[in-house]
Amino acid sequence: MANHVLAFAESRGGALRKVAFEAATAARVLADAAGGEVHAVVAGAPGIAGEAEALGRYGADAVAVVEHPAFANYNAEALSALVAERVKSGGYRAVVFVASAQGKDLAPRVAARLGVPLAADLTTVKLEGDTVVGSHPVNTGKVIATVALVAVPAVVSLRPGAVTAAEQPRSARLESAAPVGDPAASRVRVTETIAGNTAKLDLGDAPVIVSGGRGLKAAENFKLVEELAAAFGNAAVGATRAVTDDGWRPHSDQIGQTGRQVSPNLYVAVGISGAIQHLAGMRTSKTIVAINKDREAPIFKIADYGIVGDVLEVVPALTAAVREAKGSH
Amino acid sequence: MKIAVCIKRVPEMDVRFKIAPGGMGVDETGLKWDMSDFDGYAVEAALQMTEKLGTGEVVVISLGPDAAQETLRKALSMGATRAVHLKADRIPFDNFAIAKALAAELQGGGYDLILFGKMAIDSSNGAVGPMTAELLGVPCVTAVSRLEVANGKGNARRELEGAAELVEFPLPAAVTIDEGVARPRYPSLKGIMAAKKKPLEVKPAQLGDVRLTVTTMALPPERPAGRIIGEGVAAVPELIRLLQTEAKVL
Numbered sequence: 001m002a003n004h005v006l007a008f009a010e011s012r013g014g015a016l017r018k019v020a021f022e023a024a025t026a027a028r029v030l031a032d033a034a035g036g037e038v039h040a041v042v043a044g045a046p047g048i049a050g051e052a053e054a055l056g057r058y059g060a061d062a063v064a065v066v067e068h069p070a071f072a073n074y075n076a077e078a079l080s081a082l083v084a085e086r087v088k089s090g091g092y093r094a095v096v097f098v099a100s101a102q103g104k105d106l107a108p109r110v111a112a113r114l115g116v117p118l119a120a121d122l123t124t125v126k127l128e129g130d131t132v133v134g135s136h137p138v139n140t141g142k143v144i145a146t147v148a149l150v151a152v153p154a155v156v157s158l159r160p161g162a163v164t165a166a167e168q169p170r171s172a173r174l175e176s177a178a179p180v181g182d183p184a185a186s187r188v189r190v191t192e193t194i195a196g197n198t199a200k201l202d203l204g205d206a207p208v209i210v211s212g213g214r215g216l217k218a219a220e221n222f223k224l225v226e227e228l229a230a231a232f233g234n235a236a237v238g239a240t241r242a243v244t245d246d247g248w249r250p251h252s253d254q255i256g257q258t259g260r261q262v263s264p265n266l267y268v269a270v271g272i273s274g275a276i277q278h279l280a281g282m283r284t285s286k287t288i289v290a291i292n293k294d295r296e297a298p299i300f301k302i303a304d305y306g307i308v309g310d311v312l313e314v315v316p317a318l319t320a321a322v323r324e325a326k327g328s329h
Numbered sequence: 330m331k332i333a334v335c336i337k338r339v340p341e342m343d344v345r346f347k348i349a350p351g352g353m354g355v356d357e358t359g360l361k362w363d364m365s366d367f368d369g370y371a372v373e374a375a376l377q378m379t380e381k382l383g384t385g386e387v388v389v390i391s392l393g394p395d396a397a398q399e400t401l402r403k404a405l406s407m408g409a410t411r412a413v414h415l416k417a418d419r420i421p422f423d424n425f426a427i428a429k430a431l432a433a434e435l436q437g438g439g440y441d442l443i444l445f446g447k448m449a450i451d452s453s454n455g456a457v458g459p460m461t462a463e464l465l466g467v468p469c470v471t472a473v474s475r476l477e478v479a480n481g482k483g484n485a486r487r488e489l490e491g492a493a494e495l496v497e498f499p500l501p502a503a504v505t506i507d508e509g510v511a512r513p514r515y516p517s518l519k520g521i522m523a524a525k526k527k528p529l530e531v532k533p534a535q536l537g538d539v540r541l542t543v544t545t546m547a548l549p550p551e552r553p554a555g556r557i558i559g560e561g562v563a564a565v566p567e568l569i570r571l572l573q574t575e576a577k578v579l
Contacts, residue, residue, distance in 0.1 A: 076469070080463075100490065101488075101489045101490045105459065105471045108455070108456035108457075108460045108463075109460070109462075109463050111456070112425065112459065113463055115425070117423045117425035117426065117456075118425070118456045120453075120455065138451055138453050139346055139355065139453075140342045140450065141549065142345075142548070143346050143355055143548060144546070144548070144549050145422075145543045145545070146547070147422065147543055147544070148543075150541075187468040187499055188468050188469075188496050188497075189496060189498070190494050191495045191496065193493075193494045193495075194494065195492050204490055208578070252492065252493065258366065258367075258508050276342075276343055280342075287572075290555075301554070301555045302552050303556070304553070304556060304576065305572070305576075306556060306558060307557070307559055307560065307565070308561070309561035309562065314561060314562055314564075314565065317565045321568075322569070322579065325573065
């Protein structure tokens with residue numbers, strides 16, 4: 001009975017997020033090992049049902065859709081009640097979240113409601129006999145812990161981007177489900193949402209991140225970073241703590257030990273010296289490019305490709321070259 | 330206003346960690362220890378709230394071996410009123426076991442507000458706060474960068490991915506603190522002296538079953554050594570070539 005795996009499919013603004021497919025992909029791996037099915041659950045404002053079928057492409061055998069106006073924004077209390085109740089009634093072997101901002105908030109609540117621990121922020125996950133085994137970076141990524149979880153259900157969250165969403169098409173059974181309790185009755189009420197750069201890619205979703213530091217010398221020079229990001233076309237803009245502390249960029253753009261931890265395919269560090277607090281947030285990027293005037297800057301110790309030079313000269317030239325390279329494809 | 334702050338003693342992070350023989354943990358030789366970063370912000374936020382109100386109590390709670398008392402004394406020297414040490418041989422990795430022990434202590438304590446750092450900087454799970462809130466049945470707001478309480482209600486700003494939201498919630502509540510709330514103060518000499526006389530109660534931690542464990546620890550694979558490919562604008566064509574042909578990201 002308890003062989004099925006539940007994947008929480010995150011949505012925002014009426015659309016599934018990339019992490020929803022990562023959750024489905026990871027759930028597929030666990031379900032195949034357990035000999036069960038993948039069931040996804042997605043909640044949103046009326047209309048979210050149109051998104052459900054896409055989860056079948058990433059390995060979901062069934063998708064439960066819960067539509068309610070009070071799910072238009074992230075609603076922690078109603079979602080944790082809903083997901084925990086589905087897990088209890090369905091007898092699941094495991095529950096998979098992605099540790100995005102939503103997932104970090106939601107997964108521990110659901111685990112506590114189920115009376116089990118949470119194996120959080122895993123970079124790998126597998127089922128070995130009775131145990132779910134995963135890797136989890138600790139001590140700001142300087143040490144990798146292998147963790148073992150023996151609880152049933154095994155509740156896990158995966159680091160965003162750690163699992164590559166893989167298409168494994170199935171025609172998912174769609175089920176319309178009811179919320180648990182009244183989703184509009186949550187005790188925590190959102191009074192205002194302050195949009196950041198909603199038109200732009202989120203740091204967690206972007207395959208390329210162009211990030212700027214104090215080496216840019218002045219807030220107005222940050223436009224060079226934005227222009228380079230625009231030239232890549234699939235890039236988000238990040239910043240160091242020094243830059244967000246100075247108010248050049250919003251706090252939410254900060255990459256580092258106390259900010260966002262990212263692992264894009266390409267990370268371009270512009271005028272960033274590479275303090276360990278910053279490296280803790282980006283050292284797992286697949287390819288790192290650094291441009292800095294100081295040849296001794298620590299960023300060059302981990303940069304796959306370093307250019308020593310004035311960012312105010314090099315970056316515009318790189319932007320033009322990237323534009324040309326993109327145009328020629 | 331009665332505020333509890335749950336804090337953890339962790340190693341300082343600006344070192345090169347070594348793995349202990351046996352591979353089960355980090356070699357603790359020579360490590361320095363302190364209050365986890367975000368917990369420091371939480372203590373500071375609690376102190377500022379009671380100072381602003383001119384009344385109230387800040388109770389700091391820490392689970393772990395005897396050394397946890399160092400961290401509790403630091404919070405007392407910053408200005409916390411009293412401390413509770415939930416004694417355990419070691420801090421388990423099982424976040425639900427910890428949440429159960431904390432909830433058992435907090436239950437019936439009459440707290441208006443229960444604060445946590447948004448995550449411990451060593452184990453990096455960020456689960457104990459929301460789990461404890463669920464066990465206590467109180468509203469929970471995570472990753473808060475601004476917090477105000479008045480008239481039985483809390484108002485907070487949460488940092489999301491590329492956005493923020495303002496929320497309102499009734500007290501009692503649990504809140505996990507991101508940086509930005511307030512920089513933790515340094516204990517004054519007077520504070521350090523006063524802390525020695527403040528009450529620190531020791532109780533056994535009621536951990537229950539431990540079902541989530543660390544089996545091994547290892548250092549991450551080293552990145553290949555960095556490579557400087559050239560200087561100035563002249564290096565740009567070579568960078569483009571490498572991004573296209575070697576890294577295949579362009």
